[in-house]
Amino acid sequence: MSCWSETMALAKDYIDFCSGTQRTPPSESAAAMRHLAKELEQQHWSKFQALSQTFLGSCGADPSHSLRRVMEELVGDGKMNWGRVVSLFTFTGVLAAELFSRGKDRDFCQSLAKTVADYLGEEKSDWLMENEGWEGFCKFSRAAREVNQESSMKTALFAAAGVGIAGLTFLLVR
Numbered sequence: 001m002s003c004w005s006e007t008m009a010l011a012k013d014y015i016d017f018c019s020g021t022q023r024t025p026p027s028e029s030a031a032a033m034r035h036l037a038k039e040l041e042q043q044h045w046s047k048f049q050a051l052s053q054t055f056l057g058s059c060g061a062d063p064s065h066s067l068r069r070v071m072e073e074l075v076g077d078g079k080m081n082w083g084r085v086v087s088l089f090t091f092t093g094v095l096a097a098e099l100f101s102r103g104k105d106r107d108f109c110q111s112l113a114k115t116v117a118d119y120l121g122e123e124k125s126d127w128l129m130e131n132e133g134w135e136g137f138c139k140f141s142r143a144a145r146e147v148n149q150e151s152s153m154k155t156a157l158f159a160a161a162g163v164g165i166a167g168l169t170f171l172l173v174r
Contacts, residue, residue, distance in 0.1 A: 003121045004125070006134050008113060018094070038090075052091070074088065092113075
């Protein structure tokens with residue numbers, strides 16, 4: 001499976017999951033993303049809600065185009081890491097859930113999945129491959145789960161994701 005198609009399958013699954021579709025995750029990476037992104041969302045729920053409202057209030061009729069610009073800016077400093085990837089998925093899932101609750105259909109929400117897949121699976125494919133692709137993400141996730149909640153690895157994951165949240169905040173309020 002290509003980097004893009006794997007990323008697309010993962011993004012589609014996560015957006016469906018956030019929009020209320022309950023089914024078994026199709027892969028280990030999908031299960032890991034569901035777990036880590038939902039955990040991040042729970043820890044920073046009010047921040048993600050405020051960011052999604054700001055974003056949707058300013059993105060116009062095509063949130064995918066604006067999401068693309070946010071992703072490019074967020075990792076434009078070249079400091080890509082799994083925490084930022086989880087932040088992008090979390091934010092996109094929050095957006096999809098909000099759009100779905102506002103009456104947008106699943107196909108409209110799935111356009112966000114394509115935006116994520118296009119960016120991560122094409123433009124950041126070199127980074128993904130250097131980090132063992134989604135299998136590398138699974139390894140990262142397993143390692144994060146093997147250590148207790150107070151561990152430095154878990155702290156590092158959420159610190160890296162926090163940088164992503166801070167970047168989103170900066171991008172959306174300027």
